[in-house]
């Protein structure tokens with residue numbers, strides 16, 4: 001998994017509450033065989049007027065917004081079905097951080113498994129960040145658990161275990177590989193019946 | 195303190211971690227199929243990882259296989275998943291029983307059939323009916339795609355140990371009543387969530403006297419009662435079943451010696467006990483849209499007590515007070531990992547022999563594996579089904595989940611030997627009625643369900 005320490009990036013605000021996984025990636029796009037390729041259909045129903053005809057007014061389609069790695073949103077982000085594809089789609093589009101008022105448990109767990117940093121900030125702080133112009137950079141400093149912009153610093157909480165995972169770029173598999181010796185010892189003791 | 199079989203197997207597999215927290219558990223066997231594995235292999239590739247133990251991994255194709263014309267996969271996505279599994283297993287050195295292979299079949303049918311499934315093991319697969327393998331005295335459960343990748347890479351999985359529940363099944367099974375009726379009866383009595391958070395162990399004289407196939411049917415559907423795992427202690431029947439199979443241990447005597455330790459000390463070891471007497475059990479039929487919405491064939495459909503019931507009746511097109519015999523059966527499906535084994539087809543054929551299916555009924559017989567198909571053909575069962583007017587098809591999951599062209603049409607009532615009667619499960623708008631193979635055979639002949647204990651068919 002890609003490490004996340006400090007990210008300086010422009011941001012995209014989509015300040016709606018209860019953005020569910022169906023909005024993030026509708027079910028007709030789930031039948032893929034990869035974890036990648038979902039980005040073009042992220043926010044599909046909002047993003048396209050007709051198949052293949054982007055809605056020029058939707059923020060993700062605006063030329064000046066391309067390349068943003070931070071998504072700012074409302075309460076209860078990622079609710080609905082458990083599909084891991086929602087996280088894959090955000091990552092594939094290029095987001096590395098989401099800043100919202102809260103997340104569904106399953107979405108949050110899926111984000112930790114896939115290297116998407118999901119931060120919780122209160123509404124007034126998110127609204128302040130959402131005002132940032134398209135070319136303004138916001139700093140997400142994970143080691144210090146801070147989001148900084150325009151002279152202001154907002155603190156966020158994160159479970160030490162998840163922080164450790166992100167800062168060191170460890171996925172679950174990476175963490176388990178720290179137990180390689182124990183696994184080998186175990187394998188040496190498995191009885192053989194051949 | 196006394197321990198359950200489950201405790202003993204679990205304890206033997208812990209690599210690190212304390213009870214009550216996630217523990218790292220060693221996995222002895224991972225079964226892989228085409229639908230839940232592509233992203234897992236892709237993840238390995240992205241991170242330059244290998245499959246740690248290809249020798250403890252076995253892949254097959256089942257969910258997407260069209261069972262009419264097996265080599266003509268018309269659905270582009272299905273074909274892509276099938277081709278991808280072939281490519282992935284080649285690249286990562288995993289054994290594959292692909293389409294047309296003599297070992298191909300539903301993942302939960304071929305595991306036991308090939309002797310891959312053995313007592314004392316921890317077995318996982320990206321499919322919830324992995325509980326089936328618990329019938330051999332193993333710990334077996336379904337996992338998600340990230341977990342599939344984790345097991346491929348490390349041969350281990352992080353899990354929090356569930357509580358244990360003993361399900362005491364006792365009494366002599368009446369004629370015409372089968373393992374399927376027992377598990378449907380338990381779920382109808384206890385509800386679809388009674389097993390959440392538990393590993394369920396079935397025990398008692400009924401289980402002891404039951405065939406391995408029957409035991410598999412019971413453990414298969416444990417998950418429909420919310421239990422991620424269903425187990426049965428291994429005994430001589432288990433050992434005899436495994437013995438001599440393709441991937442069975444070469445030194446069986448030594449293996450059996452080891453397996454014999456996996457017993458439950460006494461009933462005080464369970465966190466909870468359920469009692470189920472089968473002496474007066476009737477055949478069961480599901481009327482609604484979850485497996486708990488089922489009644490004895492002699493019963494009436496229940497009154498509407500909540501919104502779920504209302505929705506179920508709206509979908510299924512029946513009403514309270516109706517009886518199973520009032521369901522106009524237009525379709526029948528024999529197969530799946532619940533009831534797609536040779537013994538299931540044999541029983542259905544017994545009822546089918548010398549009869550013809552009712553007018554207007556379409557009946558599909560889909561063997562659980564290629565071996566089941568070949569064995570059935572050898573003893574002439576295929577001919578009995580064909581003579582009765584059924585379609586004899588290729589092995590796969592087929593209309594159990596209708597991922598391929600194998601779909602039941604909208605509005606049609608289907609008598610089915612499968613395990614799930616959810617809305618849309620067998621096709622958009624399809625109406626599923628779960629029952630045992632014998633009950634489905636009788637319903638196919640009569641065009642409606644009958645009480646096979648009584649009626650001459």
Ligand code: SF4
Nearest residue numbers: 323530531591594595
């Ligand atoms: S037969 Fe049905 S329940 Fe069994 S593995 Fe296939 S789809 Fe799942």
